[in-house]
Amino acid sequence: MTQPHLSLQNVTYTYEENGPEAVSDFSLDVGRGEFVALLGHNGSGKSTVAKLLNGLYTPTGGNVLVAGMDTQDSQYTWEIRKRCGMVFQNPDNQIVATVVREDVAFGLENLGVPSEDMPAIIDRALSAVNMADFADRAPHMLSGGQKQRIAIAGILAMQPEIIVLDEATAMLDPSGREEVLETALRLNREQGITVVWITHFMEEAARSSRVAVMYKGKLVMDGTPREVFSQVDLVREYRLDVPPMTRLAHMLRERGLDVRPDALTIPEMRQEVKRLAHHA
Amino acid sequence: MLRDITLGQYYPIDSPVHRLDPRIKILLTMAFIVCVFLVGSPLGYLPIAAYLAWATWMARLPAKMMLRSMRPLRILLIFTFVLNLFFGTGDTELLRLGFIRVTQEGLYNAIHFSLRLIFLVIGSSLLTLTTPPVTLTDGLESLVSPLKVIKFPAHEMAMMMTIALRFIPTLAEEADKIMKAQSARGADFTSGSLKQRAQALIPLLVPLFVSAFRRAGDLAMAMESRCYRGGEGRTRLHVLKTGRKDWLAVASIAVLYAVVLLMARYV
Amino acid sequence: MPITLEKLSHTYQEGSPFQATALHDINLTIQDGELLALIGHTGSGKSTLAQHLNGLLKPTAGRVLLDGQDINQKDADRRALRFRVGLVFQYPEHQLFEETVRKDIGFGPRNMGLSEQEVEQRVHEAMDKTGLVYDEVGEKSPFELSGGQMRRVALAGVLAMKPDILVLDEPTAGLDPRARDFLLSDIARLHREGTTVVMISHSMDDVARLATRVAVLEKGRLVMEGPPGDIFTQVDRLTAMGLDVPQASKLRHELEAEGIVLPPCYLLDDLADHLAHRLKGGAADAT
Numbered sequence: 001m002t003q004p005h006l007s008l009q010n011v012t013y014t015y016e017e018n019g020p021e022a023v024s025d026f027s028l029d030v031g032r033g034e035f036v037a038l039l040g041h042n043g044s045g046k047s048t049v050a051k052l053l054n055g056l057y058t059p060t061g062g063n064v065l066v067a068g069m070d071t072q073d074s075q076y077t078w079e080i081r082k083r084c085g086m087v088f089q090n091p092d093n094q095i096v097a098t099v100v101r102e103d104v105a106f107g108l109e110n111l112g113v114p115s116e117d118m119p120a121i122i123d124r125a126l127s128a129v130n131m132a133d134f135a136d137r138a139p140h141m142l143s144g145g146q147k148q149r150i151a152i153a154g155i156l157a158m159q160p161e162i163i164v165l166d167e168a169t170a171m172l173d174p175s176g177r178e179e180v181l182e183t184a185l186r187l188n189r190e191q192g193i194t195v196v197w198i199t200h201f202m203e204e205a206a207r208s209s210r211v212a213v214m215y216k217g218k219l220v221m222d223g224t225p226r227e228v229f230s231q232v233d234l235v236r237e238y239r240l241d242v243p244p245m246t247r248l249a250h251m252l253r254e255r256g257l258d259v260r261p262d263a264l265t266i267p268e269m270r271q272e273v274k275r276l277a278h279h280a
Numbered sequence: 281m282l283r284d285i286t287l288g289q290y291y292p293i294d295s296p297v298h299r300l301d302p303r304i305k306i307l308l309t310m311a312f313i314v315c316v317f318l319v320g321s322p323l324g325y326l327p328i329a330a331y332l333a334w335a336t337w338m339a340r341l342p343a344k345m346m347l348r349s350m351r352p353l354r355i356l357l358i359f360t361f362v363l364n365l366f367f368g369t370g371d372t373e374l375l376r377l378g379f380i381r382v383t384q385e386g387l388y389n390a391i392h393f394s395l396r397l398i399f400l401v402i403g404s405s406l407l408t409l410t411t412p413p414v415t416l417t418d419g420l421e422s423l424v425s426p427l428k429v430i431k432f433p434a435h436e437m438a439m440m441m442t443i444a445l446r447f448i449p450t451l452a453e454e455a456d457k458i459m460k461a462q463s464a465r466g467a468d469f470t471s472g473s474l475k476q477r478a479q480a481l482i483p484l485l486v487p488l489f490v491s492a493f494r495r496a497g498d499l500a501m502a503m504e505s506r507c508y509r510g511g512e513g514r515t516r517l518h519v520l521k522t523g524r525k526d527w528l529a530v531a532s533i534a535v536l537y538a539v540v541l542l543m544a545r546y547v
Numbered sequence: 548m549p550i551t552l553e554k555l556s557h558t559y560q561e562g563s564p565f566q567a568t569a570l571h572d573i574n575l576t577i578q579d580g581e582l583l584a585l586i587g588h589t590g591s592g593k594s595t596l597a598q599h600l601n602g603l604l605k606p607t608a609g610r611v612l613l614d615g616q617d618i619n620q621k622d623a624d625r626r627a628l629r630f631r632v633g634l635v636f637q638y639p640e641h642q643l644f645e646e647t648v649r650k651d652i653g654f655g656p657r658n659m660g661l662s663e664q665e666v667e668q669r670v671h672e673a674m675d676k677t678g679l680v681y682d683e684v685g686e687k688s689p690f691e692l693s694g695g696q697m698r699r700v701a702l703a704g705v706l707a708m709k710p711d712i713l714v715l716d717e718p719t720a721g722l723d724p725r726a727r728d729f730l731l732s733d734i735a736r737l738h739r740e741g742t743t744v745v746m747i748s749h750s751m752d753d754v755a756r757l758a759t760r761v762a763v764l765e766k767g768r769l770v771m772e773g774p775p776g777d778i779f780t781q782v783d784r785l786t787a788m789g790l791d792v793p794q795a796s797k798l799r800h801e802l803e804a805e806g807i808v809l810p811p812c813y814l815l816d817d818l819a820d821h822l823a824h825r826l827k828g829g830a831a832d833a834t
Contacts, residue, residue, distance in 0.1 A: 093498035105517035244794035251819035466658030486644035
């Protein structure tokens with residue numbers, strides 16, 4: 001088997017010495033090019049995991065490897081952060097500059113990229129998130145979804161292999177959420193970037209290729225969205241919910257209909273209903 | 281949102297003056313200020329006025345903008361004028377109203393100092409009207425960077441100013457929102473004694489500070505994850521370049537100096 | 548006591564070059580005991596409208612009437628109005644400031660000039676209504692609580708003023724599914740117990756669950772208004788405005804296009820019933 005792109009090995013993390021474990025004995029391997037949704041109730045430790053992934057936090061116990069590099073080894077710190085970019089929840093609190101173009105340049109400036117190479121890289125990064133027309137605008141005048149895409153562009157400019165989005169859609173309206181999710185899905189599909197998508201919107205998780213569920217600092221479920229969400233009662237026990245169509249499938253089964261329990265999307269449910277209508 | 285606050289006074293058009301290297305512009309402004317102080321008599325302000333008129337024209341700024349920049353200082357200006365006019369020394373009395381007397385020297389000084397103030401303000405406004413604050417910050421950083429040898433934190437200072445500029449509109453919006461939210465719970469920010477009003481600010485200031493600290497924490501985290509590690513080894517998107525137009529600007533101020541000094545001597 | 552918006556318009560910074568019309572000629576009455584949901588795209592004017600309901604913003608044209616009285620009249624008591632129309636802002640936990648939860652919830656009642664005893668009584672009641680246990684969190688700092696709990700403290704802070712009308716701007720934004728469910732059932736209960744509620748929301752499934760009436764704003768104009776059954780069946784029109792529709796409406800709409808026609812519905816439970824009835828019972832007319 002090839003080396004996992006991200007590897008958390010029996011990771012434990014406490015914020016204070018001898019304090020409660022925010023993350024406990026957490027193990028997860030993410031392969032190159034995967035799109036993993038990490039779910040969990042508020043305070044389940046999923047944000048802590050995000051910050052462990054690029055060395056913002058180093059584990060109290062266990063190891064975190066990014067492309068084979070241990071985050072505890074300080075010689076790799078900058079290389080890890082360059083390869084594994086992060087987008088945070090609040091769009092306002094991660095934009096540094098007063099002009100979009102300059103904000104995208106921030107990471108490049110930190111890496112010491114020659115000035116004359118920057119404009120081309122910036123233009124490419126902004127085009128990749130469909131924000132090329134906004135290069136000279138002031139970030140605080142943009143919508144939440146646009147700001148988050150600027151944040152993604154800032155990371156893309158550094159040519160990362162992995163992007164971790166820590167509840168990047170939590171503060172956005174439905175169209176902003178769709179813009180950002182669509183962007184992440186496309187970068188994963190077209191550029192092969194590994195994505196860790198942290199969220200508490202089940203509909204978003206349904207569109208990933210793999211879902212991992214955290215509960216009280218532990219990894220409690222891991223599988224395809226179908227495998228995870230078809231276990232409606234278990235998911236609810238972990239203080240989460242299932243996508244609306246899975247809920248509907250569950251209700252129909254309770255009413256004695258033989259629909260598949262793992263329907264996730266409206267088209268799937270439509271197919272199921274058509275199938276049953278034909279058989280009836 | 282009133283005028284975009286991050287632009288400060290900046291008047292966003294393109295002109296040769298807008299395009300000058302900010303470092304040169306800062307130095308020229310300083311030189312100009314010194315020059316204004318070299319003027320010895322009201323008549324000596326003629327070349328200064330001519331120079332400013334020319335610079336304003338080159339910067340394609342409407343004269344109205346320049347006059348507007350005087351507005352916040354009008355009280356100070358009146359004060360300067362009146363003080364010099366009525367409390368001047370000298371013997372040549374022009375007018376006497378009870379204990380107030382106006383002397384020739386007083387009138388002379390009132391005009392002299394008022395003009396000096398006017399030209400100082402207009403001269404420095406020319407800098408802020410043609411240079412966005414962020415560019416000014418870049419220019420300042422570059423100018424003070426030689427001081428790094430004596431451990432002066434030039435980069436940190438500039439980064440702080442940039443972040444402050446970035447967050448002023450965000451925090452202003454936030455303050456407005458908190459104020460409304462507390463008003464919705466019956467908070468009264470506008471009436472009562474001074475002490476009551478100061479106390480009424482607590483429900484505004486506490487959440488604002490909490491939020492500012494949270495934002496600062498978030499931002500530090502975001503900057504770190506984007507490989508920020510101080511000014512060492514950092515490159516910049518915009519490299520400040522000094523070109524022919526900058527040297528022409530320097531030459532123009534040299535001419536101004538020559539004229540002002542000659543006039544001070546012979547006129 | 549109904550609130551009536553009469554030809555209400557609001558223009559930001561009127562007369563300046565930055566003038567922008569946020570609301571245009573809105574006519575809307577909020578009836579006693581209803582739960583009115585305001586929906587619309589970001590920037591459609593929902594929050595601006597909400598701030599007119601308790602006089603935080605004044606209309607640039609038109610009037611806001613509470614019990615037939617213009618709330619912006621010169622002699623109107625605007626502070627008393629704030630206590631009658633309770634407004635809960637987006638992310639209201641960002642306005643918490645007191646040392647203890649108890650004191651923070653008491654801020655509104657204290658501003659009303661109530662006695663300490665009455666304030667205390669109101670704090671107790673408000674905490675009960677929002678599922679906060681006085682003995683557990685009353686003396687805690689609000690900043691120690693979880694996000695969901697902080698949200699409830701902020702809501703309790705407004706409820707403690709015993710408003711007749713409760714206006715909520717995006718009450719569930721940023722909460723996890725469990726906290727969202729709790730908060731929504733709190734709101735439903737308050738409504739059942741007689742509070743008039745105006746709720747701004749982006750989540751159509753939340754709106755479908757709670758609202759007795761829906762008003763749709765687009766670019767500052769009121770473009771649709773009626774019971775949820777009437778609004779959420781117009782799937783094409785809502786989609787054209789860039790708005791979501793409840794998942795049940797969407798599926799029902801798509802099935803209709805496939806020739807499977809079900810009775811109008813917008814809740815998953817109702818849809819499940821209709822589907823069960825259709826697929827198990829009278830299946831002869833399928834296809």
